[in-house]
Amino acid sequence: MAEKEHFEALQRDGATFFTPLHASRAPFSSTEFRESPHDVEIEVNLRDYLDVLLRRKWLIGSILFAVFVTTAIITLAMTPIYKATGRLEFTLQSPKVTKFEDMTVPQTQTREFMNTQSKLLISDSLAWRVIETLDLVNNPSFNTDIETENGSGLMSGIGSLLKRLVGHSSEVDPSELERHEAEVQQRLLKSFMKSLEVKAERDTTILNLAFSSENPAVARDVVNTLIRSFIFWQMDKKVQSASLANEQLGKQIDLARIRLEKSEAELNRFAQKAGIVSLDSRMNLIYKQLEAINTALAAAHAERLSKEALDMQAREAGISGMPMVIANLLIQHLRQHHVVLVSEYEDMLVVFKPDYPEAKRLKAKIDDVAAKIADEEDRILQAIRNDYLAAVKNEDGLRVQAEKAKAQAMDLNDRATQYNILNREVTANKDIHQSLLQRAKEIDATMGADISNIQVVDNALLPVIADRPRIKLNLFLSMGIGLMLGLAAAFLLEFMDNTIKSVDELSDRFGITILGVLPEVEDGLKDKLDDLVVCDPRAGFSEAIRTTRVSIQLSTTGVGSTQKLLITSTTEGEGKSTIAVNMAKAFTAAGEKVLIIDADLRRPRLHKVFSQAVPGGGGLSELLVETRSLEDVLRATDMKNLYFIPAGLLPPNPAELLASKRMHQCLEELGKTFDRIIIDGPPSVGFADVLVLSSLVNGVILISTLGKTHRQALSLFRSSLANINARFLGSIVNRLNVQSRFGGFYSKYYYQSYGYENRSPERGTEASLEGPKSSAAS
Numbered sequence: 001m002a003e004k005e006h007f008e009a010l011q012r013d014g015a016t017f018f019t020p021l022h023a024s025r026a027p028f029s030s031t032e033f034r035e036s037p038h039d040v041e042i043e044v045n046l047r048d049y050l051d052v053l054l055r056r057k058w059l060i061g062s063i064l065f066a067v068f069v070t071t072a073i074i075t076l077a078m079t080p081i082y083k084a085t086g087r088l089e090f091t092l093q094s095p096k097v098t099k100f101e102d103m104t105v106p107q108t109q110t111r112e113f114m115n116t117q118s119k120l121l122i123s124d125s126l127a128w129r130v131i132e133t134l135d136l137v138n139n140p141s142f143n144t145d146i147e148t149e150n151g152s153g154l155m156s157g158i159g160s161l162l163k164r165l166v167g168h169s170s171e172v173d174p175s176e177l178e179r180h181e182a183e184v185q186q187r188l189l190k191s192f193m194k195s196l197e198v199k200a201e202r203d204t205t206i207l208n209l210a211f212s213s214e215n216p217a218v219a220r221d222v223v224n225t226l227i228r229s230f231i232f233w234q235m236d237k238k239v240q241s242a243s244l245a246n247e248q249l250g251k252q253i254d255l256a257r258i259r260l261e262k263s264e265a266e267l268n269r270f271a272q273k274a275g276i277v278s279l280d281s282r283m284n285l286i287y288k289q290l291e292a293i294n295t296a297l298a299a300a301h302a303e304r305l306s307k308e309a310l311d312m313q314a315r316e317a318g319i320s321g322m323p324m325v326i327a328n329l330l331i332q333h334l335r336q337h338h339v340v341l342v343s344e345y346e347d348m349l350v351v352f353k354p355d356y357p358e359a360k361r362l363k364a365k366i367d368d369v370a371a372k373i374a375d376e377e378d379r380i381l382q383a384i385r386n387d388y389l390a391a392v393k394n395e396d397g398l399r400v401q402a403e404k405a406k407a408q409a410m411d412l413n414d415r416a417t418q419y420n421i422l423n424r425e426v427t428a429n430k431d432i433h434q435s436l437l438q439r440a441k442e443i444d445a446t447m448g449a450d451i452s453n454i455q456v457v458d459n460a461l462l463p464v465i466a467d468r469p470r471i472k473l474n475l476f477l478s479m480g481i482g483l484m485l486g487l488a489a490a491f492l493l494e495f496m497d498n499t500i501k502s503v504d505e506l507s508d509r510f511g512i513t514i515l516g517v518l519p520e521v522e523d524g525l526k527d528k529l530d531d532l533v534v535c536d537p538r539a540g541f542s543e544a545i546r547t548t549r550v551s552i553q554l555s556t557t558g559v560g561s562t563q564k565l566l567i568t569s570t571t572e573g574e575g576k577s578t579i580a581v582n583m584a585k586a587f588t589a590a591g592e593k594v595l596i597i598d599a600d601l602r603r604p605r606l607h608k609v610f611s612q613a614v615p616g617g618g619g620l621s622e623l624l625v626e627t628r629s630l631e632d633v634l635r636a637t638d639m640k641n642l643y644f645i646p647a648g649l650l651p652p653n654p655a656e657l658l659a660s661k662r663m664h665q666c667l668e669e670l671g672k673t674f675d676r677i678i679i680d681g682p683p684s685v686g687f688a689d690v691l692v693l694s695s696l697v698n699g700v701i702l703i704s705t706l707g708k709t710h711r712q713a714l715s716l717f718r719s720s721l722a723n724i725n726a727r728f729l730g731s732i733v734n735r736l737n738v739q740s741r742f743g744g745f746y747s748k749y750y751y752q753s754y755g756y757e758n759r760s761p762e763r764g765t766e767a768s769l770e771g772p773k774s775s776a777a778s
Helices: 002-012 046-055 057-077 110-121 124-134 153-166 174-195 216-274 285-317 329-351 357-446 471-496 503-508 523-535 540-555 576-589 620-624 654-658 661-671 689-694 711-723 741-751 761-777
Strands: 082-090 196-200 206-213 454-458 514-519 564-569 594-598 642-645 676-680 699-705 728-736
Touching: 046 057, 046 471, 057 471, 082 110, 082 216, 110 196, 110 206, 110 216, 124 174, 124 216, 174 196, 174 206, 206 216, 216 357, 216 454, 285 357, 329 357, 503 514, 503 728, 514 540, 523 540, 523 576, 540 576, 540 728, 564 576, 564 689, 576 594, 576 642, 576 676, 620 654, 620 661, 654 661, 654 689, 661 676, 689 711, 699 711
Parallel strands: 514 728, 564 676, 564 699, 594 642, 594 676, 699 728
Antiparallel strands: 082 206, 082 454, 196 206
8 A cells, every 4th residue: 555655646747757768879880770761662573472372362362252152143043035146238229120310329439328327227206117117015025014814906005004103094095095105115125226236347348237136036026127127228218219209299290390391481471572583694684684685785795896996907917917808809900900911011011111101001900900909908808897886886786785684683683682581491401301301201211120229148047055144255254354353452452551571671661670570489489488489499480589689799899888779669569578588588598697577557468477486576566666675576487597577566657767867766776786687668658657667778679470460550659769869779570470471481491491390299399409509608
């Protein structure tokens, strides 16, 4: 009771027990934490992913198995669906029986043409034609909602539906009947389109038609009926188009005939009024006269020019040399006679003088002949002149007549303008009427004469093997999907799991030195785990403890002493107390005088390990409140040079007690007696005890467990030690699974290399005898 009252007094005056933390510490060694761990680039390799898969293999396998079994059950429970398939070949243009053009315009692009045919095959009108032909409304394998009652056709199903709705009323509303008829029709069409599949083969004009149904006969009949109905439907469309075109052309022909008759009547009335018989020059008198006058005028003009030239030549050059004078027979005779007379006269003048009577007579004859020649030439010259004047007069007369005829023609042209307009309208109406009559005759000739451009390649056969469900494919897909889901779940859990996964992560990511790696202890050795380093020194765990002890001894050579060590962890259950006990015994086996202190004043455990040394006398808490002395709380264990101070009673203020001057004084005093002081502290997260103890020791060792130590807790622990300038030696990895990637490495290259596994009793006994020497030497 006195001790409890003293603890309460300490809780009230706890502030007086705090001492300043040691700000001046030895400089950090290579074993202490490194700066800026977040700046370290983390290398991810294939082995890390393989390690995730190995650790999560049961999760992946479970998901894979669940997906596989579920898929298998669902697949086997599904109703078999049969698919029947048929094939159609299309040509871009129908074969021509006649040379006339068809009423439908062919599509020249193959892709557009095939797309159009595909859309036509899945049209509602064609689908309903097939449904009615096969009476699928009353087929239970197609219409699952059909009533099992007498009656046939769509109206029977609608009637039964209306009877249920109106309570067998004798009066049925027509609008209600129409509405339900439309609902049934739309439902059946939707079901039909869902089961129908139309697909074009690549780079061909062949379409594949497939229909799926629970009844294989229904699937076959639907495809074959759809093919026949489509062919007939296409032919009916052409006949219908021709009929509609013929009917429309009949109306247009009647209108064209009326317009033609009206335009001809208007033309005749205008011609009678204007006095126009015809505008054709061969039939019109005015145009004919004008043409004749123009021809005559041109000839007269040419004749006048010729005679004018002849007259001018005769006057200017003389008439004697004109061809017509030379050719005149009278003049030729006179000139010959004149030449004879002149010759005789000249002969006579040789003998006689000109006064000779006979000479005078010859001279008179010569002058008479010359006068006759001159008279004849004057007569010819006057004739040429008269011909020229007659030609001029004739030309002038024809020109006057031409002007009169031209005036009459221009007047006729003025009147013929409207006549031509009316005549052109008559001609156009006549052409339109004639072309419409010709097209109507062509349509009558081509109606029903076209050959279909659709050929059946394959009719649908009765399917004997179900198309769905595809058991093998579903199971293979389920395995793939299950594996993907399993991998996704594994990596998702791995991503959400914030614990340390590998030894390398401690060093590479957080810059923490690995002091040792302790394997998972076999089940047969767990009951003596606290004393394993002594009772089974050849065990892998024992060897790892000794290796860690050597690592601690050599890690701070030349830097500072590691006489006082604090062993802690981020959370409870990571094995810090067990490791502290075995480390203490390993240092003792190495020849050191060791003291282990249970400083976990919240949940102490070492008093259970050294139960034979704790019969009474109090512990650390009593020592710190000065109700006990060091001699009272210091206990010897059953191992030589190993001493123990239990935690004692649990105080209400552990942090204040550990931070008291008394704690610092006791550690200083104990350091003079013992070579090594190992303090088993509480977990670091959530308590200030570890920070207080870290300031009192020469080094802090963190116990980490893969898959349990959290990254945030580890980062917070390092930051806290850095804030108080505590010395962090490194971490000991505990409970490494030797079957995992890292465990297998250590087991293969460390523990098994020297025959620790499957050793014989003789060698084991010999090794046990040599063990202390080796330890002492170490």
